[in-house]
Amino acid sequence: MEQITNLQDIPVKELIRSAAEARKKAYAPYSGYTVGAAVLTRELRIYTGCNIENAAYTPSICAERCAISKAVSEGSRKLKAIAVVGGAGGGEDKKLAFPCGVCRQVMREFADPEDFVVIIAGNEQNYRCYYLSQLLPESFGPENLKGKERAL
Numbered sequence: 001m002e003q004i005t006n007l008q009d010i011p012v013k014e015l016i017r018s019a020a021e022a023r024k025k026a027y028a029p030y031s032g033y034t035v036g037a038a039v040l041t042r043e044l045r046i047y048t049g050c051n052i053e054n055a056a057y058t059p060s061i062c063a064e065r066c067a068i069s070k071a072v073s074e075g076s077r078k079l080k081a082i083a084v085v086g087g088a089g090g091g092e093d094k095k096l097a098f099p100c101g102v103c104r105q106v107m108r109e110f111a112d113p114e115d116f117v118v119i120i121a122g123n124e125q126n127y128r129c130y131y132l133s134q135l136l137p138e139s140f141g142p143e144n145l146k147g148k149e150r151a152l
């Protein structure tokens with residue numbers, strides 16, 4: 001998959017730092033897989049999130065959706081980018097933590113897939129950047145439904 005090279009207006013390293021910091025708050029006693037995320041809004045605000053697991057398993061939430069929920073609940077519905085840092089290995093993850101399908105769909109709700117940047121990082125030096133449309137091609141979104149003008 002081809003990576004994005006033009007990232008001028010995205011504070012990539014700040015987002016990665018914020019996601020790595022948020023990861024420290026992850027509550028993942030069942031999987032041991034900790035994730036942090038930092039989302040950048042159109043107003044250039046950053047909201048962070050971590051994964052929060054639950055003894056009943058299904059109520060668990062991923063770091064990306066935690067961060068996006070915080071942005072939306074504070075009134076930011078237009079998102080520009082997200083950084084994700086995570087894995088099973090604490091600070092020494094061998095594999096980058098690509099977002100799950102559910103989180104990709106939730107990003108889709110509040111982003112232009114051709115413009116929204118997903119940064120998947122191990123640290124500030126080791127990261128990959130993609131447009132959401134690359135990770136979720138031919139996607140389904142709000143404009144597929146009638147009356148979306150009223151919903152947005």
Ligand code: THU
Binds near residue numbers: 050061064100103
């Ligand atoms: N997880 C995330 O936080 N983000 C993802 O995109 C993939 C999975 C979390 C959920 C669960 O707490 C743990 O990682 C293992 O699936």
